Amino acid sequence: MRFPGYVLELGSLTLWAGLVAASLWHNLALLDVQGREVAFARARMLFSILETTRLWNAYHGGVYAPVTEKSPPNEWLVDPQRDVVINGRAYTKINPAYMTRQVSELMGSQGGLSFRLTSLKPIRPGNAPDPWEEQALQNFERGEKEVLDRVEMGGTDSFRYLGRLLVEDACLQCHANQGYHVGEVRGGISVTIDAVQVLAEINPQKQQTIVLHAFGYLLLAGATLAFLTWLRAGWRQLAQAKTEQEAMVAARTAELRRAVDDLARSNAELETFAYAASHDLQEPLRMIGSYAQLVDKRYGPTLDADGREFLGYMTDGAQRMKRMIDDLLTYSRVSRxxxxxxxxxxxxxxxxxxxxxxxxxxxxxxxxxxxxxxxxxxxxxxxxxxxxxxxxxxxxxxxxxxxxxxxxxxxxxxxxxxxxxxxxxxxxxxxxxxxxxxxxxxxxxxxxxxxxxxxxxxxxxxxxxxxxxxxxxxxxxxxxxxxxxxxxxxxxxxxxxxxxxxx
Ligand code: HEC
The missing domain is CATH 3.30.565.10 (Histidine kinase-like ATPase, C-terminal domain)
Structure with a gap:
C-alpha cells in the first residue's frame, strides 16, 4: 500500500486556512460590534450630560448670561423679561435649547462627535429634523426610548444616536402654550459619531487579531507539515523494512526449495541405484543358487556330513539373500x-x-x-x-x-x-x-x-x-x-x- 500523495498536506493546509479564516472573520466582526458598542456608549453618556444640564437650566426657567457677540438674545424666546440691564450691563435669558445649541457650536466636532437638538414640531425652523431624525422621532411616538443606527451621512460612515427629551413641569413654563403635557416627547438630542474615527481606535486590536491568526495558521500548518513528514518517513521506513523482509523470505524460500530439490534428486538417484543394483544382483545370485543345487544333486552323496552342512548353509544364505533382494525391489518399486x-x-x-x-x-x-x-x-x-x-x-x-x-x-x-x-x-x-x-x-x-x-x-x-x-x-x-x-x-x-x- 502506498502512502497517499500530497493531498494530505494540501487538504490539511486548506482546512486550517478555512478554519483560521472563519475564526478571523468572526473575531473581526466581534471587534466591529465592540466598536459600535463603544460609539453608542459615548453617545448615551453625552446625551445624559446634556439632558441633565438642560434640566438644570429649565429648573431655573432659563439662565441669564451677558450679551456678547457670540451670545445675542434668542429671537425665538418670547419673554418680556428676556433682556435685562444690571449695573449698565446687558444680560439675556438663555433657554435650554439655546444653551444646547451654543454648547454644540463650542464643541464643534471634537473626536468625530457632534450633536444637535431637534423636534417634529420645532419653534425654530433650524431645529427641524433631517430624514433620519424624523424617522427616529416617529419611533419615539411609538414608545421607543432611543434609536441607534449606522448610516452613510454626508459621504461618511457614521453612527447615529437619538435620545428622547420628555416634557417635565419645568418645561411647561415656556412650552405649555404649544399644547404639551408632562411626560410627552418634546423632541430629542441627535448625536453623530464618525464611525471611521471610532473604529480606528480598535484598529490595533484588529491588527493584533490578524497577526495572531496569521501566526496561529503558520504554527498549525508547520506542525501539521512536520507531523505528516514524520509520518511519511515512518511509513517509508516501514515499507522498506517490509520489502527487505520479503526479499529475505524469498531468498530463504529459494534456498530451501533448492535444498529440497537436491535432496529429492539424490534420493531418486539412490533409489534408482538400489533398484538397479538389486535387479542386477538377482542374476549372479540365481547362479549361486542353481549351482549349489547342482553340486548337491551331483556330488551330494560323495560329500561327508560337514560338506553337506556347509552346502546347506550356502543354499539357505542364497535363498535369504534372494528374499531380501526381492523385498528391496518391491521397496524400490513402491518408491518410484x-x-x-x-x-x-x-x-x-x-x-x-x-x-x-x-x-x-x-x-x-x-x-x-x-x-x-x-x-x-x-x-x-x-x-x-x-x-x-x-x-x-x-x-x-x-x-x-x-x-x-x-x-x-x-x-x-x-x-x-x-x-x-x-x-x-x-x-x-x-x-x-x-x-x-x-x-x-x-x-x-x-x-x-x-x-x-x-x-x-x-x-x-x-x-x-x-x-x-x-x-x-x-x-x-x-x-x-x-x-x-x-x-x-x-x-x-x-x-x-x-x-x-x-x-
Ligand atoms: C425659558 C423657556 C424655556 C424653557 C424652560 C424650556 N424651553 Fe424648550 N425652547 C424654548 C424656546 C424659546 C425654544 C425655541 C427654539 C430655540 O431656542 O432654539 C425651545 C426649543 C425647544 C426644543 C427644540 C425644538 C424647537 O421647538 O425648536 C426642544 C426639544 C425643547 N425646547 C424642549 C424643552 C424641554 C424638554 C424643556 C424642559 C426640560 C424645555 N424645552 C424648557 C424655551 C424654553
Missing amino acids: GEPALQPTELDVVLDAALANLTAALTESGGQIIRPARLPVVLGEAPMLVRLLQNLLGNALKYRAADRAPRVTIEVVAQEGRWLVSVADNGIGIPQAAHERVFHIFQRLHSHASVPGTGVGLAIAKKIVERHGGRLWVEDNHPHGAVFRFTLADAGSGDVSMPQQQSR
Whole structure:
C-alpha cells in the first residue's frame, strides 16, 4: 500500500486556512460590534450630560448670561423679561435649547462627535429634523426610548444616536402654550459619531487579531507539515523494512526449495541405484543358487556330513539373500513413480490381502475382526493390498506364544480423512523401537526366532506416505501393538501429493 500523495498536506493546509479564516472573520466582526458598542456608549453618556444640564437650566426657567457677540438674545424666546440691564450691563435669558445649541457650536466636532437638538414640531425652523431624525422621532411616538443606527451621512460612515427629551413641569413654563403635557416627547438630542474615527481606535486590536491568526495558521500548518513528514518517513521506513523482509523470505524460500530439490534428486538417484543394483544382483545370485543345487544333486552323496552342512548353509544364505533382494525391489518399486490414485474400496483391498494371507491365517489360527463396512478411499489398489497384507502378516507373525492371534481393524473419520487402525494382541513393540521398526532391514528379533527381511514395515510406511498419509505404531493395551495410518477419502480429494514425504 502506498502512502497517499500530497493531498494530505494540501487538504490539511486548506482546512486550517478555512478554519483560521472563519475564526478571523468572526473575531473581526466581534471587534466591529465592540466598536459600535463603544460609539453608542459615548453617545448615551453625552446625551445624559446634556439632558441633565438642560434640566438644570429649565429648573431655573432659563439662565441669564451677558450679551456678547457670540451670545445675542434668542429671537425665538418670547419673554418680556428676556433682556435685562444690571449695573449698565446687558444680560439675556438663555433657554435650554439655546444653551444646547451654543454648547454644540463650542464643541464643534471634537473626536468625530457632534450633536444637535431637534423636534417634529420645532419653534425654530433650524431645529427641524433631517430624514433620519424624523424617522427616529416617529419611533419615539411609538414608545421607543432611543434609536441607534449606522448610516452613510454626508459621504461618511457614521453612527447615529437619538435620545428622547420628555416634557417635565419645568418645561411647561415656556412650552405649555404649544399644547404639551408632562411626560410627552418634546423632541430629542441627535448625536453623530464618525464611525471611521471610532473604529480606528480598535484598529490595533484588529491588527493584533490578524497577526495572531496569521501566526496561529503558520504554527498549525508547520506542525501539521512536520507531523505528516514524520509520518511519511515512518511509513517509508516501514515499507522498506517490509520489502527487505520479503526479499529475505524469498531468498530463504529459494534456498530451501533448492535444498529440497537436491535432496529429492539424490534420493531418486539412490533409489534408482538400489533398484538397479538389486535387479542386477538377482542374476549372479540365481547362479549361486542353481549351482549349489547342482553340486548337491551331483556330488551330494560323495560329500561327508560337514560338506553337506556347509552346502546347506550356502543354499539357505542364497535363498535369504534372494528374499531380501526381492523385498528391496518391491521397496524400490513402491518408491518410484507416482501412485495412480483413484477411488478404491477398502473392503475389496482387505479381501485381497486376506486371500494372500490364507496360509498364515490357517497356520496361526488367527482371527481377523473387521467392521461391517469399510470406506472408499483414494489410492492405488495393489499398493493398498500390500500395505494391509504387510501389517496383518506382521500381526500374525509376531504373535504371543500363549494366545491365538486376534487382529482388530477399525476405521474412523478424522479431520476429513480416514484413520485406519490395525490392532493385535501379539508380543508388542518396545516404546524405544517405535521409530526404528519402520527403517529398512531393521529387525528386532533374530532371523532364527522369527523369519523375515525387515523390509515389510518400511514398505508399508512408504506406501502410506506415497498416498499422502502417515503411518505410526502405538502400544495396544494390555498386549500387542496397534498400527495406525491415514488415507484420503475418495470424495474429498484431500490428498497433498508429496514428492518426497519426509517425516
Ligand atoms: C425659558 C423657556 C424655556 C424653557 C424652560 C424650556 N424651553 Fe424648550 N425652547 C424654548 C424656546 C424659546 C425654544 C425655541 C427654539 C430655540 O431656542 O432654539 C425651545 C426649543 C425647544 C426644543 C427644540 C425644538 C424647537 O421647538 O425648536 C426642544 C426639544 C425643547 N425646547 C424642549 C424643552 C424641554 C424638554 C424643556 C424642559 C426640560 C424645555 N424645552 C424648557 C424655551 C424654553
